Every structure is written in C-alpha cells, then in structure tokens.
Amino acid sequence: MGKPTREEAEAAVRVLIRWAGDDPQREGLLDTPGRVVRSYEEFFAGYAIDPADLLQRTFSEVDGYDEMVVLKDIRFESYCEHHMVPIIGKAHIAYLPDRRVVGLSKLARLVDAFAKRLQIQEKMTVQIADMLDATLNPKGVAVILEASHQCMSTRGVHKAGASMVTSRMLGAFREDASTRREFLAIIGQSTGIHVPQA
Numbered sequence: 701m702g703k704p705t706r707e708e709a710e711a712a713v714r715v716l717i718r719w720a721g722d723d724p725q726r727e728g729l730l731d732t733p734g735r736v737v738r739s740y741e742e743f744f745a746g747y748a749i750d751p752a753d754l755l756q757r758t759f760s761e762v763d764g765y766d767e768m769v770v771l772k773d774i775r776f777e778s779y780c781e782h783h784m785v786p787i788i789g790k791a792h793i794a795y796l797p798d799r800r801v802v803g804l805s806k807l808a809r810l811v812d813a814f815a816k817r818l819q820i821q822e823k824m825t826v827q828i829a830d831m832l833d834a835t836l837n838p839k840g841v842a843v844i845l846e847a848s849h850q851c852m853s854t855r856g857v858h859k860a861g862a863s864m865v866t867s868r869m870l871g872a873f874r875e876d877a878s879t880r881r882e883f884l885a886i887i888g889q890s891t892g893i894h895v896p897q898a
C-alpha cells in the first residue's frame with residue numbers, strides 16, 4: 701500500500717467536507733484541504749522518526765551515578781486510532797541507569813516519536829518502555845501515561861474529565877516495590893496529578 705499523493709489526500713478531505721454537509725468549493729473552505737493535509741504532516745510526524753535512532757547517543761561519564769533518572773510531566777499529543785481525534789496527556793518516564801545515560805531531551809523526543817501516530821494508549825505505553833529498555837539496557841524502566849481522550853469527551857459517551865492511566869514497569873521497577881514506590885512518590889502519584897484536559 702503506497703503512500704498517496706498530496707493531491708489524493710486533499711481530495712479525500714474534500715470528500716469529508718461534503719460528508720460533513722458543507723461545500724468544499726465555497727471561499728472559506730477552498731484552502732482547507734491543503735491546511736488539513738499540512739496539519740496531518742505535523743500530527744503524524746512520528747512515522748518518519750526511528751525511535752531507536754534517538755537513543756543511540758549515550759553518555760557514560762556520570763561519576764558512578766546509579767540512582768533513578770526521572771523525567772516527569774512530559775506533555776504529549778497523540779491521536780486515537782479508532783476515531784482519529786486527539787489524546788492529550790502527560791508521560792512520566794524513569795530508568796535506572798547501568799553506567800550509561802541518555803540525553804534528557806531524547807526521552808521527550810521518544811514520547812513524541814510514538815505519540816505522533818495513530819495510537820491506543822496501552823500500545824504507546826509499551827512501545828516507549830520497551831524501546832528504552834532495548835536500546836539503553838538499564839536496570840529498570842518505568843513509564844506512566846495519563847491522558848484524556850477526545851473520543852470520550854467530545855463525542856460518544858461524552859465524559860469530559862475522565863482520564864486514562866496506563867503503566868509499564870520493567871526490571872527493578874517491576875521486581876522491587878520500594879523502587880516503584882520511589883518513582884511514584886517522585887512523580888507525585890500519591891498526591892494526585894493534574895491531567896491537562898483535551
């Protein structure tokens with residue numbers, strides 16, 4: 701299945717405008733297919749990124765640092781693969797380094813590489829954790845995602861305010877309850893976290 705041309709993608713948007721009940725030829729909508737297709741390039745930029753590449757560069761001069769590294773409150777925007785509407789939330793990532801650490805921004809880039817695709821939250825959670833585990837070989841990895849799904853707030857069941865929380869714990873975070881507790885305490889899970897609403 702080859703990638704369609706830009707013209708084909710714009711034609712598909714014109715069909716959807718007609719499906720919504722409007723006229724793609726009216727002045728206000730003439731440039732809309734082009735804008736939508738350009739927006740899709742942003743929304744789905746993750747397909748062009750190789751997440752493993754992002755984590756190739758590591759640093760080993762850490763003077764023996766062997767405690768957990770946590771990056772919390774990483775905002776992400778993803779898209780529900782069932783309804784193609786936004787999933788907006790926050791990711792919290794931790795790992796227990798084994799001599800090597802990765803540049804901090806790469807953790808946020810890793811989240812985006814998987815978020816900017818058609819997703820379900822469970823799959824995205826596993827993809828982030830497993831990629832970090834496979835490329836960095838740390839002693840443990842923890843990933844928690846909390847997000848609100850516009851397919852649940854702006855349509856269907858209309859439950860604004862509900863948030864989905866998913867997690868994946870590997871290595872020390874799975875096996876050792878105190879490591880897991882320390883991570884949860886650091887990200888503030890015990891005190892409650894504000895989830896940005898879609």
Ligand SMILES: Nc1nc2c(ncn2[C@@H]2O[C@H](COP(=O)(O)OP(=O)(O)OP(=O)(O)O)[C@@H](O)[C@H]2O)c(=O)[nH]1
Binds near residue numbers: 821849
């Ligand atoms: N587990 C999971 N479900 C999701 C996620 N995003 C959306 N969904 C759900 O996917 C389901 C799709 O269900 P269907 O019954 O096929 O679709 P639908 O008729 O549009 O369902 P409603 O949303 O209940 O109106 C819905 O229950 C959504 O809430 C996600 O990230 N994880």
Ligand SMILES: [Zn+2]
Binds near residue numbers: 781782783784785851
């Ligand atoms: Zn959905």
